[in-house]
Amino acid sequence: DxxxxxxxxxxxxxxxxxxxxxxxxxxxxxxxxxxxxxxxxxxxxxxxxxxxxxxxxxxxxxxxxxxxxxxxxxxxxxxxxxxxxxxxxxxxxxxxxxxxxxxxxxxxxxxxxxxxxxxxxxxxxxxxxxxxxxEDLHKTLLSYALSLNPGLPMHIQQAMIKQEAERRSQLRSDELITFDNIPGAGRFQQSLPNGYSGFQWVNANYMNISYNEQVNGWSGYSAALSSGQYVGLNKDGQMLSMIINAARSFTLKSMIVASAWNDNLILEITGKRGGSVFKSKRLTLQLQPQWIEFNWPDLEIVNFSSYGGEPNSDVKGKGTQFAFDNLCVEFSK
Known part of the structure; x- marks a missing residue:
């Protein structure tokens, strides 16, 4: 009909x-x-x-x-x-x-x-x-709230959301990578400095969202922003890697991620240790934030590869870039 x-x-x-x-x-x-x-x-x-x-x-x-x-x-x-x-x-x-x-x-x-x-x-x-x-629910909790069993009474769902918010607030700030404390960060897109938050970064940039919106309008970069004014992104749509700097390992816990330009962008994430792939995940991204939980322990390298999708007609650009924020990691003792 x-x-x-x-x-x-x-x-x-x-x-x-x-x-x-x-x-x-x-x-x-x-x-x-x-x-x-x-x-x-x-x-x-x-x-x-x-x-x-x-x-x-x-x-x-x-x-x-x-x-x-x-x-x-x-x-x-x-x-x-x-x-x-x-x-x-x-x-x-x-x-x-x-x-x-x-x-x-x-x-x-x-x-x-x-x-x-x-x-x-x-x-x-x-x-x-x-x-x-x-209640102006933080976007990092949105996916969690919508993943709850809709058959639960509303007051139970609200209590669970509050409990989850409290749990996340207890994360130590040095485990949460927000891209808002980069020394000398300005308006223009730049490469993430090696050593930032304890990692060597490959094909990883950071972006000031307020300035980007002034120049290019709204995009998936804005959708990924969860705190402050900055997000991380894969430079020119290339594979982004984060490599632990010291002779130790880390746990990849969670992140907020969105496609920058393309609908149905494919993002493949692999966690490696000892030169071998230990964990992997394949996502389909839209121009809206997704909270992704990993809890992958004992990693040395994480690679993010994006491809495919179709240009979204409501934004100016196109390409396989993605944006991410509030990347949560935990370092081994």
Missing amino acids: AQSERQTSIYSPPFYSSPNGYKMRARLYFNGDGNARRTHMSLFFVLIRSLNDPILKFPFNYKVTFCLYDQTSAQRHIIDSFRPDIKSSSFQRPQSDMNIASGIPKFLPLEVIQQEGNPYIRDDTMFIKIMVDF
Whole structure:
């Protein structure tokens, strides 16, 4: 029906953010809307007029996150977020039954869900979660929050998120590589200095995100930023390596990563010790942050190789660069 345009969109049932909260629903265009028509699935958020509105804050200005669930054990969910434009009528107090829908026109390339055996549709059913972030949840916790069993009561999920946030806050700062303490770092992209955070770096640069946005606009570099103003990236799309400097080893624990320019960028990560591959992982990256947990112990070298993908039409550049931040490691004693 969507392809023939007999029915271009469907609405979810209305739901509330809390018993006395905002009333809302989702609107889904399977075959895309506007400039995303016939190329992407479009997903939008709609505020609905309710009896609670007189006591609520408007304009609505809370971050909204959509999650399309991967229904296999791989759990490669599609996650994207947007922050409301508070000047838009979509986020003012509703004066009619519903406000105009607003959200993410290019939520997912149609080719992903048109592939036979894709993990997002099973038995003609897909599951989409909408999360309204009232507490300004740090993006490093977003993937964790959306990986929780959706069948758990909401207060249990919130307690688990809080516990995870406390656990991560206990990480020693010298184990968290943020690229924000590089001596003499300025506006321009430069090579990571050898010895930074105890590693020799190969084909590794750092970037000032504020300056890059002024010059090139928003990109996946901005999406990867988790703290401060700087991220790491692979120079010119080449294989990036981090090599322990001293005669010891380290544990690669976790990182935040995003594709800079290309949708569906492939990133292969290998951990080596004694000259042999010890661990490996293959990821498909989008222009949105992913928190990746490794816990690979006793490493001497980690290589990051990226390739493939298709240029995202919403950004200026193209290529196989990726960006990463809050790289967490633990050195052997």
